[in-house]
Amino acid sequence: MDKKLVIPGEFLSxxxxxxxEGTYVENNRVFSSVFGIASFNNGIRVVPMAGKYIPKxxxxxxxxxxxxxxxxxxxDIRSPYDGLLHISEIxxxxxxxEMSKYLKIGESIMTLVSDVDANMKVxxxxxxxxxxxxxxxxxxxxxxxxxxRFIGRSxxxxxxxxxxxxxxxxxxxxxxxxxxxxxxxxELAIKSLLxxxxxxHIPGLTDRITKFIKEEKGEKVKVKVPEKKEESIExxxxxxxxxxxxxxxxxxxxxxxxxx
Amino acid sequence: xxKPEKLIENGIRLDGRKPDELRPIKIExxxxxxxxxxxxxxxxxxxxxxxxxxxxxxxxxxxxxSNSAVVRYRYNMASFSVEDRKRPGPDRRSIEVSKxxxxxxxxxxxxxxxxxxxxxxxxxxxxADAGTRTAGINAASIALADAGIPMKCLVSACAVGKIDGTxxxxxxxxxxNYGQADLPVAMTPDGNITLIQMDGNLTKxxxxxxxxxxxxxxxxxxxxxxxALMEKYSSQIEGENNE
Numbered sequence: 346m347d348k349k350l351v352i353p354g355e356f357l358s359x360x361x362x363x364x365x366e367g368t369y370v371e372n373n374r375v376f377s378s379v380f381g382i383a384s385f386n387n388g389i390r391v392v393p394m395a396g397k398y399i400p401k402x403x404x405x406x407x408x409x410x411x412x413x414x415x416x417x418x419x420x421d422i423r424s425p426y427d428g429l430l431h432i433s434e435i436x437x438x439x440x441x442x443e444m445s446k447y448l449k450i451g452e453s454i455m456t457l458v459s460d461v462d463a464n465m466k467v468x469x470x471x472x473x474x475x476x477x478x479x480x481x482x483x484x485x486x487x488x489x490x491x492x493x494r495f496i497g498r499s500x501x502x503x504x505x506x507x508x509x510x511x512x513x514x515x516x517x518x519x520x521x522x523x524x525x526x527x528x529x530x531x532e533l534a535i536k537s538l539l540x541x542x543x544x545x546h547i548p549g550l551t552d553r554i555t556k557f558i559k560e561e562k563g564e565k566v567k568v569k570v571p572e573k574k575e576e577s578i579e580x581x582x583x584x585x586x587x588x589x590x591x592x593x594x595x596x597x598x599x600x601x602x603x604x605x
Numbered sequence: 606x607x608k609p610e611k612l613i614e615n616g617i618r619l620d621g622r623k624p625d626e627l628r629p630i631k632i633e634x635x636x637x638x639x640x641x642x643x644x645x646x647x648x649x650x651x652x653x654x655x656x657x658x659x660x661x662x663x664x665x666x667x668x669x670x671s672n673s674a675v676v677r678y679r680y681n682m683a684s685f686s687v688e689d690r691k692r693p694g695p696d697r698r699s700i701e702v703s704k705x706x707x708x709x710x711x712x713x714x715x716x717x718x719x720x721x722x723x724x725x726x727x728x729x730x731x732x733a734d735a736g737t738r739t740a741g742i743n744a745a746s747i748a749l750a751d752a753g754i755p756m757k758c759l760v761s762a763c764a765v766g767k768i769d770g771t772x773x774x775x776x777x778x779x780x781x782n783y784g785q786a787d788l789p790v791a792m793t794p795d796g797n798i799t800l801i802q803m804d805g806n807l808t809k810x811x812x813x814x815x816x817x818x819x820x821x822x823x824x825x826x827x828x829x830x831x832x833a834l835m836e837k838y839s840s841q842i843e844g845e846n847n848e
Contacts, residue, residue, distance in 0.1 A: 353758055354793070369755075378755040395642065395753035396641075397753075399719070425662055427662075464720065465721055
């Protein structure tokens with residue numbers, strides 16, 4: 346078994362060179378520093394079951410404008426630290442007194458962490474083709490440490506969700522998820538995302554979610570063709586496996602593919 | 606209750622325990638939805654609830670440290686936690702307990718990971734029956750782990766005391782009131798002591814023996830803390846690699 350649930354202080358290995366995130370080394374022995382799931386492939390890391398988002402340069406996140414100052418927007422990024430978006434970090438030039446016209450308090454943005462200094466001053470930017478203010482859709486919040494599970498191996502989970510719900514889903518590293526699409530699709534997407542959040546630690550996640558979505562959809566057509574339900578589940582799984590094989594390349598490109 | 610004639614008779618204590626026996630413990634993890642981490646801890650007649658928030662922004666600002674997180678610990682007894690109504694609010698005793706409990710947990714928390722932030726620990730005593738500070742520390746360390754805060758290890762705590770000249774583990778209310786000594790100890794699983802206080806008198810040898818007893822007690826509690834955390838995610842993760 347190469348994964349297990351560990352508590353802080355649990356002994357993991359005698360090889361300090363293997364130590365990665367969520368661990369610490371004492372007397373050349375590796376211990377877990379958080380309560381979470383330890384994995385032993387390509388180095389030892391422990392993914393915590395909970396915890397706050399700590400910004401890193403290069404993270405794509407969803408922020409909400411908290412305050413507008415003379416030349417900065419102060420952005421809530423679901424972290425102990427506020428994000429700062431400077432007036433020069435947006436795609437077009439605007440005057441200082443027009444900042445609120447561009448982004449008001451309460452509005453959401455899809456943004457990139459450009460720099461974090463030793464004092465945890467977090468600088469954000471919108472100066473990128475992929476980034477923009479969020480004008481439509483819905484945002485839900487999940488545990489930041491679980492974000493990789495929402496994306497799945499090389500984007501398999503998100504690709505499946507997008508395909509099944511016909512929604513556009515962007516997962517910010519800070520655990521905010523932005524969903525746009527038709528009402529019904531969004532509802533299904535949110536239901537599935539919340540199910541993923543609850544069951545991240547149980548094996549066979551992608552399959553279970555595929556089944557869940559099929560069932561949710563199946564309920565609506567049940568009256569007409571009740572026998573077909575089981576078949577569709579199997580089809581779904583096969584289809585999903587194919588997707589996992591074919592999906593490759595940047596996750597981001599996938600996320601934004603149909604928006605570009 | 607007035608002073609009983611004997612607190613221990615033929616090696617059996619008032620509540621039927623042996624000298625080296627802990628009171629029954631019940632632990633529940635994640636009992637509060639609003640808190641980042643929480644724990645309900647029953648230690649014999651003690652009932653405490655611990656909530657952990659953070660790391661989060663520091664208010665008031667002047668408390669923040671530029672190179673590490675600040676840990677704030679608030680121990681509070683509910684007015685209904687004891688027989689005579691306790692006057693609500695912080696008093697001399699609860700301020701002291703808050704300070705020593707915070708210092709019992711600070712050495713295991715990786716505070717330097719979160720500069721300019723605060724980790725808040727709130728411990729509420731719902732029912733008190735001697736040993737609330739140890740119950741509070743046990744609960745708080747589980748709540749910290751539940752909140753996903755990086756730490757070196759869990760901290761476990763229990764008390765040793767002397768009644769009728771015999772050393773006993775984990776005093777209850779009557780033993781605490783009429784006994785000769787009370788020695789609360791908090792330690793990490795490798796035996797590093799993070800809290801030790803003493804009320805009453807013990808000889809040098811008794812102290813050494815008492816400390817060993819406390820160590821055994823803390824180890825037993827550590828196992829229960831671990832089991833409680835594991836319990837929260839009881840459906841196991843074996844075979845997750847199939848995905």
